[in-house]
Amino acid sequence: MSLGARTAGAIVAALVMLGIGAASRAPWTASPADLALLRLSWRVQSETAEECRPLTEEEKADLPVHMQVPELCEARAIPYLLQVTIDGSEAVSDTVHGAGARADRPITIFREIPLTADRHDIRITFAPISGGRADGSVDAEETDDVVEEPDDDLEETDDVVEEPDDDLEETDEDGEPDEDDEAEEPAGVRLEYSATIDLEEHEVALVTVDPGGRTLVRAGAP
Amino acid sequence: MGIRLRTLNRSAWRPLSAVDAALNRLYGWRFNPLYQSGALAVVLLGVVSLTGLYLLLYYRIGAPWESVERISAQTWSGRWIRGLHRYASDAALVAVGVHALRMFAQGRSWGPRALAWISGVLLTGLVLLCGWTGYVMVWDVQAQALAVVGARMLDALPLFGEPISRTFVGDAPMPGQFFFLNLFLHIAVPVGMGIVLWVHVAKVARPTLIPPRGVWMGAVLALLALSILWPVEMAPRADLLRLPGEVPLDLFYAIWLPAVRALPGWAALASLVALSALVLSVPFWTRPRADRRPPPSQVDDRLCTGCVQCSLDCPYEAIAMIARADGRADLLAHVDPALCVSCGICSGSCAPMGVGPPGRTGRDQLADLRAVLSHTPPMPGQIVVLACDRGCGDPSSGWAPPGARVHPVPCAGNLHSSIVEQWLRAGAAGVLVLACPPRDCWNREGPSWAGERLFREREAELHRRVDKSRVRLAYANRRERATGDAELERFRVELAALDRIDAAGPVDPIRECDPVLEAVE
Ligand code: SF4
Numbered sequence: 001m002s003l004g005a006r007t008a009g010a011i012v013a014a015l016v017m018l019g020i021g022a023a024s025r026a027p028w029t030a031s032p033a034d035l036a037l038l039r040l041s042w043r044v045q046s047e048t049a050e051e052c053r054p055l056t057e058e059e060k061a062d063l064p065v066h067m068q069v070p071e072l073c074e075a076r077a078i079p080y081l082l083q084v085t086i087d088g089s090e091a092v093s094d095t096v097h098g099a100g101a102r103a104d105r106p107i108t109i110f111r112e113i114p115l116t117a118d119r120h121d122i123r124i125t126f127a128p129i130s131g132g133r134a135d136g137s138v139d140a141e142e143t144d145d146v147v148e149e150p151d152d153d154l155e156e157t158d159d160v161v162e163e164p165d166d167d168l169e170e171t172d173e174d175g176e177p178d179e180d181d182e183a184e185e186p187a188g189v190r191l192e193y194s195a196t197i198d199l200e201e202h203e204v205a206l207v208t209v210d211p212g213g214r215t216l217v218r219a220g221a222p
Numbered sequence: 223m224g225i226r227l228r229t230l231n232r233s234a235w236r237p238l239s240a241v242d243a244a245l246n247r248l249y250g251w252r253f254n255p256l257y258q259s260g261a262l263a264v265v266l267l268g269v270v271s272l273t274g275l276y277l278l279l280y281y282r283i284g285a286p287w288e289s290v291e292r293i294s295a296q297t298w299s300g301r302w303i304r305g306l307h308r309y310a311s312d313a314a315l316v317a318v319g320v321h322a323l324r325m326f327a328q329g330r331s332w333g334p335r336a337l338a339w340i341s342g343v344l345l346t347g348l349v350l351l352c353g354w355t356g357y358v359m360v361w362d363v364q365a366q367a368l369a370v371v372g373a374r375m376l377d378a379l380p381l382f383g384e385p386i387s388r389t390f391v392g393d394a395p396m397p398g399q400f401f402f403l404n405l406f407l408h409i410a411v412p413v414g415m416g417i418v419l420w421v422h423v424a425k426v427a428r429p430t431l432i433p434p435r436g437v438w439m440g441a442v443l444a445l446l447a448l449s450i451l452w453p454v455e456m457a458p459r460a461d462l463l464r465l466p467g468e469v470p471l472d473l474f475y476a477i478w479l480p481a482v483r484a485l486p487g488w489a490a491l492a493s494l495v496a497l498s499a500l501v502l503s504v505p506f507w508t509r510p511r512a513d514r515r516p517p518p519s520q521v522d523d524r525l526c527t528g529c530v531q532c533s534l535d536c537p538y539e540a541i542a543m544i545a546r547a548d549g550r551a552d553l554l555a556h557v558d559p560a561l562c563v564s565c566g567i568c569s570g571s572c573a574p575m576g577v578g579p580p581g582r583t584g585r586d587q588l589a590d591l592r593a594v595l596s597h598t599p600p601m602p603g604q605i606v607v608l609a610c611d612r613g614c615g616d617p618s619s620g621w622a623p624p625g626a627r628v629h630p631v632p633c634a635g636n637l638h639s640s641i642v643e644q645w646l647r648a649g650a651a652g653v654l655v656l657a658c659p660p661r662d663c664w665n666r667e668g669p670s671w672a673g674e675r676l677f678r679e680r681e682a683e684l685h686r687r688v689d690k691s692r693v694r695l696a697y698a699n700r701r702e703r704a705t706g707d708a709e710l711e712r713f714r715v716e717l718a719a720l721d722r723i724d725a726a727g728p729v730d731p732i733r734e735c736d737p738v739l740e741a742v743e
């Protein structure tokens with residue numbers, strides 16, 4: 001092989017190595033400079049409401065004698081309404097249900113809402129919808145359609161609501177919710193957060209439940 | 223469909239053979255790294271494993287980023303070992319890509335080769351998974367982006383009661399179990415790769431897992447030099463309460479990250495599933511129509527003498543020797559049609575010409591040749607070039623060197639040595655067998671067996687009565703017509719010298735040596 005070919009071979013090899021080096025650390029702006037994020041993350045124990053009605057005479061007649069109770073009661077998991085208002089505009093208004101086939105497992109909230117790095121008025125309410133209404137003002141069924149879709153162009157905005165999965169829930173062997181969880185996770189409470197926050201570029205404001213489980217707080221806030 | 227696929231294969235093959243030809247000029251075909259890409263990937267993954275063992279000694283799951291930073295601060299060891307670990311992984315992925323492209327371009331992805339294709343895709347997936355876990359282990363800003371996207375994709379599966387994404391909320395330090403799981407996968411996946419590699423090469427005879435020393439040493443030394451001269455820097459530590467800003471992205475393992483990060487988890491997962499299905503189904507959509515598939519080889523029981531040579535030569539282990547049912551004592555060759563790729567190598571193996579794909583056995587080749595010779599025998603002094611039709615013999619390449627007669631053959635390894643003898647007997651001045659470079663053979667071992675049969679007495683060898691100085695074996699791919707011309711010219715010069723010697727008549731040793739002996743005395 002000629003000296004020219006050898007030299008050219010060495011140069012090509014050096015260029016390939018430089019290419020590997022450069023391609024292994026290509027500069028990428030993962031988030032634009034003016035982007036920040038509001039992240040909501042908490043978990044609450046879902047609450048059930050029992051609804052009873054007297055059995056009709058016909059219904060009683062259809063049942064064996066030992067099952068002819070005076071009232072028929074059904075436990076119904078209470079859904080929650082999550083509302084987020086940013087700078088006066090509604091960003092999220094979403095009915096959320098507990099996980100599990102009967103929606104009676106804990107409710108997990110995990111939302112990420114992209115914001116500009118700036119000052120923002122944030123208001124969050126998370127309250128059980130009793131009798132189909134939260135705060136006595138919002139129709140629970142209607143809110144299903146007004147869930148804000150995440151903006152695909154922006155950051156990590158997936159709405160992640162706990163999917164029904166009986167197997168993976170933290171339960172005791174008898175299928176009852178773990179007592180520790182009951183203690184940690186608030187149930188049936190109305191959680192609120194309201195603040196004006198200054199977000200720096202790329203800052204993530206994390207709103208979660210306080211250790212007592214009574215209200216929403218911004219974690220790691222100065 | 224078949225025609226469009228051939229176009230697709232060819233449009234991949236054309237640029238690849240052009241780059242092959244360029245690198246052949248620089249390094250020679252023996253050391254062309256593109257021809258060794260599969261074996262080079264294995265060696266590079268070996269380097270990744272060895273360097274990984276060192277990194278493992280210093281890695282701490284309780285302080286991942288800090289421990290990697292400490293490794294990078296070891297000027298005399300960790301710094302370049304980490305660089306070599308990274309760059310060898312990148313180069314291995316490039317080698318895997320080139321290998322897959324060659325198999326696709328050469329149509330070596332369907333039929334009995336489908337298992338090798340599918341296991342190769344699985345291997346590539348495992349390499350990517352290993353790279354993913356390796357990057358997450360560093361826990362820098364790229365790791366954060368990879369981990370968050372991975373969690374979103376997992377959350378799209380209806381498997382987890384608690385969203386995996388909540389692991390990356392940022393309200394508490396990352397749990398050690400997360401890094402332990404990554405470390406476990408980063409070590410366990412390569413073990414799985416070993417098993418899949420075994421499956422990958424299970425159906426080929428004599429798999430090449432180590433390239434020539436010059437190739438692998440050259441590659442490793444070049445990567446080592448890169449790691450020393452351009453060590454891998456630390457990117458900023460991951461911070462879950464900040465969005466990653468400027469990220470140094472490894473394009474080899476994470477080129478998809480910017481696009482996928484903008485998608486919802488289900489869309490990212492669906493894209494991954496669709497892409498995997500597309501690549502895994504290549505054997506299905508690249509196979510020719512049933513009536514166009516080359517038929518498997520067949521054995522003529524009456525001619526087979528049980529010499530076992532075809533079963534030794536078959537590159538796909540498709541031939542087994544079985545007991546005969548006709549009472550003869552010798553064994554009988556038996557072709558398994560499910561394993562035979564119809565490469566035709568066995569046609570050149572069999573001295574009695576008793577095996578080969580229909581229409582391409584030694585006997586068929588002889589019959590075709592006789593038909594050709596009956597109306598166009600070679601002109602006196604003419605050189606006959608038997609060229610692989612995937613190389614310079616490709617009719618579309620338009621190669622027509624003056625003063626020579628080019629006959630395309632399906633593969634140099636198909637060629638029965640009697641054909642070479644017959645051309646010489648018919649009056650050809652010489653026969654140049656122009657094969658594809660050995661590591662570029664579509665049938666794996668054609669050029670190697672051709673050389674052994676023509677010059678090293680491998681069964682069915684070129685008969686001793688043939689003057690082997692009038693036979694030449696050379697290598698050129700379809701873009702190397704200049705190489706074909708040069709080989710032909712060199713051969714022509716040698717044949718001319720032989721002709722002058724022949725014209726001078728037989729040598730009288732006494733008369734030739736006398737003046738010398740007198741001078742000595
Ligand atoms: S090479 Fe021919 S003779 Fe020998 S085993 Fe094969 S088919 Fe039989």
Ligand code: SF4
Nearest residue numbers: 536562563565566568
């Ligand atoms: S054609 Fe012959 S050598 Fe090729 S795979 Fe089939 S049996 Fe083996």
